[in-house]
Amino acid sequence: MPHFDLFFKTEELRRRLEPHLRLIPPFFEFTVRTGTPEVRYFDQKDPMWKGFPFPVPDRTVYVFDDAIPARALGGGMQNRASIRVTREDRDDEALILRIWHEILHAVGQPADDMAKRAGEWQNMSERVMWAAWQSLSRPVDVPFWHRKFYEWLTERAAAGAGGR
Structure with missing residues (x-):
């Protein structure tokens, strides 16, 4: 830790x-x-x-x-x-x-890569919600998505995964 x-x-x-x-x-x-x-x-x-x-x-x-x-x-x-x-x-x-x-x-985690790595950190229902969200022309740069992405990056860091 x-x-x-x-x-x-x-x-x-x-x-x-x-x-x-x-x-x-x-x-x-x-x-x-x-x-x-x-x-x-x-x-x-x-x-x-x-x-x-x-x-x-x-x-x-x-x-x-x-x-x-x-x-x-x-x-x-x-x-x-x-x-x-x-x-x-x-x-x-x-x-x-x-x-x-x-x-x-x-x-050493790629915290700027939320959209680029969406396929890695989202489950299937989140992918559907992400697509629907964007289809409504809603920005994905909101706390809801950041929390999910940062939780995934934190788990990744805990597992010892390197940076980019």
Whole structure:
């Protein structure tokens, strides 16, 4: 089971999101802290990542709310992840899914490949529902499908399956 030090930049963020961490399966364990871990910054010339803080210590996750010039909302790799909470983020479940998504990346899982891997993670009834959902021109980028996909990726990680 991967264990992460999960830093919330502010006590306000911690109070808001910590109660919802139970939505992430217990395969992932957390020591929850308030504050900022040692961070580094990605390529300062890349508008996607400019000013985006990323934790340096192994097995560290950082949730922050700074106004930064970067467009990225999250990043995860090599047992580390960083998640940005914007002023517009009102849905706490969606934020927990964002954290889960980046932690999956941190442990080498292809969390961006939900549609591409639909045939691997869906059972027959979910495939029918997925097709019907799309036939109604509904976006599949919703919490219902993300939860199902992330559950599958978590099971995959637990079984020791590698990344992409």
